Amino acid sequence: MHASSTHRPAVSACIIAFNEADRIGDCLASLAFCDEIVVVDSFSGDRTVEIAQAAGARVLQRPFEGYRSQKQYAVEQARHDWVLCLDADERVGDELRASILRVRDEGFPSAAGYRFARLSDYFGRFLRHGNAYPDRVLRLFDRRRGGWRGTREVHEAASVDGPVAVLAGDLIHYPYRSLEQQLAKTQRYARMMAEHEFARGKRATLAKLILSPAWRFWRGYILRAGFLDGWHGLVYAYVRANYVRQKAIMLWLLEHRQPIATPTASHDARD
Structure with a gap:
């Protein structure tokens, strides 16, 4: 240094x-x-x-x-x-x-x-x-x-x-060591974001459940030319769209007083 x-x-x-x-x-x-x-x-x-x-x-x-x-x-x-x-x-x-x-x-x-x-x-x-x-x-x-x-x-x-x-x-x-790690991380982030948004008074809607994941995919893969990154861009767009879907579902479940996660002490202090 x-x-x-x-x-x-x-x-x-x-x-x-x-x-x-x-x-x-x-x-x-x-x-x-x-x-x-x-x-x-x-x-x-x-x-x-x-x-x-x-x-x-x-x-x-x-x-x-x-x-x-x-x-x-x-x-x-x-x-x-x-x-x-x-x-x-x-x-x-x-x-x-x-x-x-x-x-x-x-x-x-x-x-x-x-x-x-x-x-x-x-x-x-x-x-x-x-x-x-x-x-x-x-x-x-x-x-x-x-x-x-x-x-x-x-x-x-x-x-x-x-x-x-x-x-x-x-x-x-270099965000992911494996697809399994990415899927686990995005699910954990979806839960944390759903809990944060629920605490701030935000609620899920049927439109958000149905349309938001599709919009995230098409915005990234088509409008922002994610397809130019080949199959990597396609898989990335799908996984990110699934994150939006998970967050919306968890927000919906919180609103209906349903559990979305079991307690765990594990974490990953990554990006």
Whole structure:
């Protein structure tokens, strides 16, 4: 990691992790240009902590209470006000790293935060169309003017008070180890989102149950040209449409006071 300079703002990289021994090494290597790396681990049972410490990261352990709150905790533990937030399955691409270094050396002019595209690998192919890309995310920001705010713990997003600029380059994303993992993750997210929306007073309708999944598929696969990603784009569009279907069904069941999940202590602090 680079030593802090008096001529430019220092940057802390913030990562949350749980059982990421197979992926966190590459993530940390892509953050070597940062002045500090903070990893908040939710008591991994593999070598995640050992690998992170060997890479020079400062590792803190905290029980997992939700994606948003875990990320905000990591931001609060950073030594520097400018933070770059990643998940353990993400890496900073070469072009994005150059963009970050440029604006950092310029003192992060006229922006409270920076957004950039996220490029996801999907079973051996990077998806460059459909709902998967550019999937711009706000991950580099001044924590004095923003953070991981709100109450929603899933599909969390950082926000800032002030202008947001867009940087060239991609955040490289390796979200799924297998289809089974993706299906389990989307079902868990559907449940969390349904519970969040129900608590806020939202309700499912027959139209939403029937039409929303179809719209998600056609919007991504046809209107946004997901078909250009070949069979990978087709499978991705189907799985994402099924997520919308699951969420609508769970919201419907909650409204009718039916159980949608059995208690479990497992979690995956991924993206």
